[in-house]
Amino acid sequence: MIALVKAELLKLRTLRSTLYAGAGLLLITLLTAGLAMGDAGEKNFSTPAELRDTVLAIGYAAVFFLAVLGANAAAGEYRHRTISQRFLASPARRRVLLAKLVTYALVGFVVALAVAAIAAPLAEAVVSSKGYTLDLGDAGLLLVGHITVATVLAGMLGVIVGALTRNPTTAMVVIFGVWIAEKIAGGWLGDAGHYLPFTLIENTLGLIKPMAWGYAALALSGVVAGLGLVAQRLTVPRDVT
16 A cells, blocks of 8 residues: 555656646735735725635645646546556555545645645734734634535545546546536535535535534535445446546
């Protein structure tokens, strides 16, 4: 398992798309934390909680980054027909899928910490120059926890979507299509809509609060685990040629 995870990390490090995507996320982080916080003091944007929501929104960008990265990694091997060599090297297909899940959970953890470490101090510096504060004490630790848990689970969810669709384009359509569909139709489902994937992600981040964020994280973990089992049962035994 460790060897498989190392192989996944090596592949990720050697892809130019990883560098480009990472640079894009860094740019979003710097621009949002630096420019959006310049509006501190405007109506409904002055209390520490309101200001911290902007940092959580940057965490949402990290969520999408990991979901897309994980989906491309899982689906791309089928698209470029390199999955056959992967399974020849490691015939235990379930271990290959599990290694991808572990890898992108680890990557999500690192990315979340990096985003929080850049965005929170920069945002605090900007708002403090205008006489406000994000009050990064215990609330700061909670903010890091929100972003980390949501990003880790998003990376795993992306891998599962990629494994189920086996095509990067289809995976992107599914990810962004589900997000848009939830925004349009989520309210029609009543309380059941609170358990949709992206609603749970937003709840885990702390952007919305229909339930305690810990319960949302547990529910999201259940969704990831359930879809992971489906991916194992439906995609692992299938022919890859």
